[in-house]
Amino acid sequence: MSLLVSFLAQQPEPVQKVVDTVTTGEAITFWVLGPLALAGALGMLFARNAVHSALWLVVTMLSLGVLYMVQQAPFLGFVQIIVYTGAIMMLFLFVLMMVGRDSSDSVVEVIRGQRLAAALLGIGFAVLLVGSVGRALTSVEPAGLAEANATNGGNVGNIGTKLFTEYLFAFELTSALLITAALGAMILAFVGRDGKPAKKTQKELVEERFQDGKRVGSLPGPGVFATANSVATPALLPDGTVAEESLFDVIEATDKSTLSDDVAEVAGTAHEPDAHALKGSES
Amino acid sequence: MTQQFVAAEIGETAKLLADDPFWLILIKVVAIFAFLVVMTLFMINWERKVVARMQHRPGPNRVGPNGWLQSLADGLKLAFKEDIRPVLADKWVFFLAPVISCIPAFLAFSVIPLAGEVNLFGEQTALQLVDLPVGVLVVLACSSIGVYGIVLSGWASGSPYPLLGALRSAAQVISYEIAMGLSIVAVIMFTGSMSTGDIVGAQATTVLGFAPGWFGFLLFPSFAIYVVSMVGETNRAPFDLPEAESELVGGFHTEYSSLKFALFFLAEYVNMVTVSALATTLFLGGYHAPWSGEFMNTGWWGLLWFIIKTLGFLFIFIWLRGTLPRMRYDQFMRLGWKVLVPTSLIWIMAVAVIRTGAIQQLSTAQRLIALGVVVGLVLLVSFLLPDKKVQDTKGVPLAGSGFPVPPLDLVVPKSAPKRKVKVATLPKETAAVTTGKEAE
Numbered sequence: 001m002s003l004l005v006s007f008l009a010q011q012p013e014p015v016q017k018v019v020d021t022v023t024t025g026e027a028i029t030f031w032v033l034g035p036l037a038l039a040g041a042l043g044m045l046f047a048r049n050a051v052h053s054a055l056w057l058v059v060t061m062l063s064l065g066v067l068y069m070v071q072q073a074p075f076l077g078f079v080q081i082i083v084y085t086g087a088i089m090m091l092f093l094f095v096l097m098m099v100g101r102d103s104s105d106s107v108v109e110v111i112r113g114q115r116l117a118a119a120l121l122g123i124g125f126a127v128l129l130v131g132s133v134g135r136a137l138t139s140v141e142p143a144g145l146a147e148a149n150a151t152n153g154g155n156v157g158n159i160g161t162k163l164f165t166e167y168l169f170a171f172e173l174t175s176a177l178l179i180t181a182a183l184g185a186m187i188l189a190f191v192g193r194d195g196k197p198a199k200k201t202q203k204e205l206v207e208e209r210f211q212d213g214k215r216v217g218s219l220p221g222p223g224v225f226a227t228a229n230s231v232a233t234p235a236l237l238p239d240g241t242v243a244e245e246s247l248f249d250v251i252e253a254t255d256k257s258t259l260s261d262d263v264a265e266v267a268g269t270a271h272e273p274d275a276h277a278l279k280g281s282e283s
Numbered sequence: 284m285t286q287q288f289v290a291a292e293i294g295e296t297a298k299l300l301a302d303d304p305f306w307l308i309l310i311k312v313v314a315i316f317a318f319l320v321v322m323t324l325f326m327i328n329w330e331r332k333v334v335a336r337m338q339h340r341p342g343p344n345r346v347g348p349n350g351w352l353q354s355l356a357d358g359l360k361l362a363f364k365e366d367i368r369p370v371l372a373d374k375w376v377f378f379l380a381p382v383i384s385c386i387p388a389f390l391a392f393s394v395i396p397l398a399g400e401v402n403l404f405g406e407q408t409a410l411q412l413v414d415l416p417v418g419v420l421v422v423l424a425c426s427s428i429g430v431y432g433i434v435l436s437g438w439a440s441g442s443p444y445p446l447l448g449a450l451r452s453a454a455q456v457i458s459y460e461i462a463m464g465l466s467i468v469a470v471i472m473f474t475g476s477m478s479t480g481d482i483v484g485a486q487a488t489t490v491l492g493f494a495p496g497w498f499g500f501l502l503f504p505s506f507a508i509y510v511v512s513m514v515g516e517t518n519r520a521p522f523d524l525p526e527a528e529s530e531l532v533g534g535f536h537t538e539y540s541s542l543k544f545a546l547f548f549l550a551e552y553v554n555m556v557t558v559s560a561l562a563t564t565l566f567l568g569g570y571h572a573p574w575s576g577e578f579m580n581t582g583w584w585g586l587l588w589f590i591i592k593t594l595g596f597l598f599i600f601i602w603l604r605g606t607l608p609r610m611r612y613d614q615f616m617r618l619g620w621k622v623l624v625p626t627s628l629i630w631i632m633a634v635a636v637i638r639t640g641a642i643q644q645l646s647t648a649q650r651l652i653a654l655g656v657v658v659g660l661v662l663l664v665s666f667l668l669p670d671k672k673v674q675d676t677k678g679v680p681l682a683g684s685g686f687p688v689p690p691l692d693l694v695v696p697k698s699a700p701k702r703k704v705k706v707a708t709l710p711k712e713t714a715a716v717t718t719g720k721e722a723e
Contacts, residue, residue, distance in 0.1 A: 051438060055376070058431070078420040086427025087457060090434065094453045097438050097446060154416050156477055 029070045037063035050096045054089060061085045072145040075156050220246045232259075296480025297414040299400060299407065307403060311412050315392050323552040327354035330601045337605040358545060366541040371441030380439055381539065381546035384432020388553040391425035394418040394479050395560045398570045398585030410570075410586060411480060418479040419467055422561050423460065426516055429550065430456040433518075433525060433535045436547070440538035448534030451612065452518065452525035458619040459515035459522075465627035466508040469634045470498050470565050479561075483569030495573055499566035504630045506566045508623050510599070513558040515619065517551065519600055521607035522615060529609075559596035560589075567592045 036059060043056030061084045069077035149155045163171050200208070210216060220235045220243050235246035256263075264270040303311075328343065328351055335342025344350035368377060398410035415421060430452060437449020471477055474485040488496035499506040515522040526534030536547045563569055569592075570585030572578075610618070636657075640650060 074417045078417050078424050081424040
């Protein structure tokens with residue numbers, strides 16, 4: 001981060017600079033950020049924790065972004081930071097955090113021949129990479145951006161012109177691809193309510209509850225006219241009859257004989273405690 | 284209308300800044316750092332005082348003159364507190380997170396123009412650290428890195444509430460950054476440059492002869508969208524869902540204490556200052572006075588106007604916090620994706636059409652025809668929209684059970700003013716008081 005600060009502070013204005021040689025500052029930045037980017041890539045591979053891996057990748061992306069800026073492509077550099085580190089890696093982190101902190105690499109081979117194929121493809125890719133980088137080092141003349149940055153509205157203006165004239169078709173194709181991907185993801189992830197009616201709103205629920213003619217308030221408890229406040233005692237209506245709604249289903253359904261002890265106890269007709277009982281037989 | 288805006292010289296500030304000697308850059312760096320820290324201390328105190336005033340209480344008034352040193356004392360106290368790291372925390376990430384959230388907050392301020400051309404220690408320069416050709420993107424990039432601090436702190440704490448706060452924050456910042464970026468696009472289209480210096484320069488015009496040609500007036504929808512999304516971007520009330528204290532304890536910083544917590548605090552307030560400063564730069568003419576001409580409008584006067592405008596935005600932050608309750612998460616997301624983003628997309632289309640029309644020098648007849656076509660299209664679309672379903676207003680009868688239930692749309696009539704009831708007072712008598720000892 002402090003590198004970025006010092007870079008921002010010392011960045012000479014690209015509009016003014018029309019030289020295409022590697023300046024000292026640029027060389028220093030490269031030799032600092034290059035190893036950092038490499039370390040980030042290796043760290044991503046070897047970190048045990050998935051979130052740590054993602055963070056190492058962020059280091060690499062940030063280093064690359066700053067390198068773009070130093071190489072006179074400030075727009076590309078900042079877009080790299082905003083889009084890759086800001087949006088894409090953030091989504092990665094989002095998913096990783098959902099997965100859980102303790103999830104680590106699985107070493108079980110799921111697809112048969114996966115490792116062999118991966119190794120072959122990896123070697124092929126490495127050969128391609130070494131070949132192209134080697135060619136870039138020996139026989140390619142760097143074009144440089146200094147001239148492009150100084151004319152025709154500068155860096156951003158030139159990128160815009162190119163995108164909307166020469167590369168318009170590719171640009172539109174990319175956008176179509178992205179929209180297709182987004183739509184596909186939405187369709188795959190969408191959990192439809194097949195056959196189920198739409199969820200009722202709060203208002204509909206209330207209206208439904210009131211319209212059925214059901215009782216909305218609480219059931220009448222043992223009323224003021226009842227003789228006791230036990231749940232087993234029905235409420236009495238003003239004319240002395242039993243209010244049906246106050247009857248408790250469970251108690252009503254219970255056989256009366258099972259409650260006879262309780263009834264007797266309440267009524268005072270149950271077996272009274274008797275001190276003589278301790279003696280056993282009367283003598 | 285357009286010719287005025289094209290007039291601004293592209294890259295003027297950049298040329299002015301290009302020959303700054305190293306010591307001047309160093310002075311500017313230190314000054315910006317000091318400015319932001321002092322603004323943070325001031326903001327915390329100001330916020331507490333203003334919110335207190337809104338709630339009819341005095342607020343901090345003990346430390347220093349009128350209590351203005353309260354936040355300084357709090358900050359010192361915070362630094363000496365015990366630093367606690369939970370057992371389950373991820374050691375390095377837990378340590379890195381506050382640093383990551385703090386540094387970009389300061390970094391973003393480097394592209395903000397505080398004033399125009401001034402003479403600083405015999406050196407002609409602008410009160411701005413750098414003026415990159417992609418200046419506005421620096422602020423966006425910094426805010427997108429800053430959110431890593433929040434997300435990582437939540438994850439590294441190893442406890443559920445911070446994790447929830449971090450998840451909320453990740454989704455929140457991504458969605459509001461899109462709205463923010465789109466609101467900036469219209470400004471960039473009008474200026475023809477992304478450099479903050481040029482954007483301020485392009486606003487040094489007048490409209491209709493007297494009103495300042497600030498983009499806040501000319502591009503009002505963009506301005507409104509920016510102001511809403513800047514509150515969302517800084518996690519402030521009513522959008523402070525990542526640290527919703529009534530739901531998530533403290534949100535992402537629940538497990539933090541001491542200096543690490545102080546860094547989060549600092550980052551939040553510095554971010555507020557930065558987005559306010561960017562709003563000033565993009566929409567309120569930056570360091571320009573509200574009138575054109577030389578009077579109080581050159582050199583160091585710019586700093587005054589800039590600070591006044593920024594403080595205005597900061598006051599809005601406080602005002603919102605003192606007024607609005609927190610939004611529910613789904614409401615918040617709906618606002619971002621279904622209101623702010625589509626509105627700004629349509630608005631950008633409109634701006635593009637207007638700009639093209641202005642550049643092509645159309646005749647009045649052509650303009651009127653274009654306007655007619657647009658109005659016709661809007662009318663056509665509005666006819667195609669289905670009517671809103673008429674709600675059945677008589678849907679709620681009284682309950683069938685005979686219970687006298689009030690209808691749902693009951694309007695409670697205003698009660699009559701209460702009559703004063705005379706309260707009977709007891710005649711004062713010397714009560715016979717006996718102590719316990721006497722009773723013994």
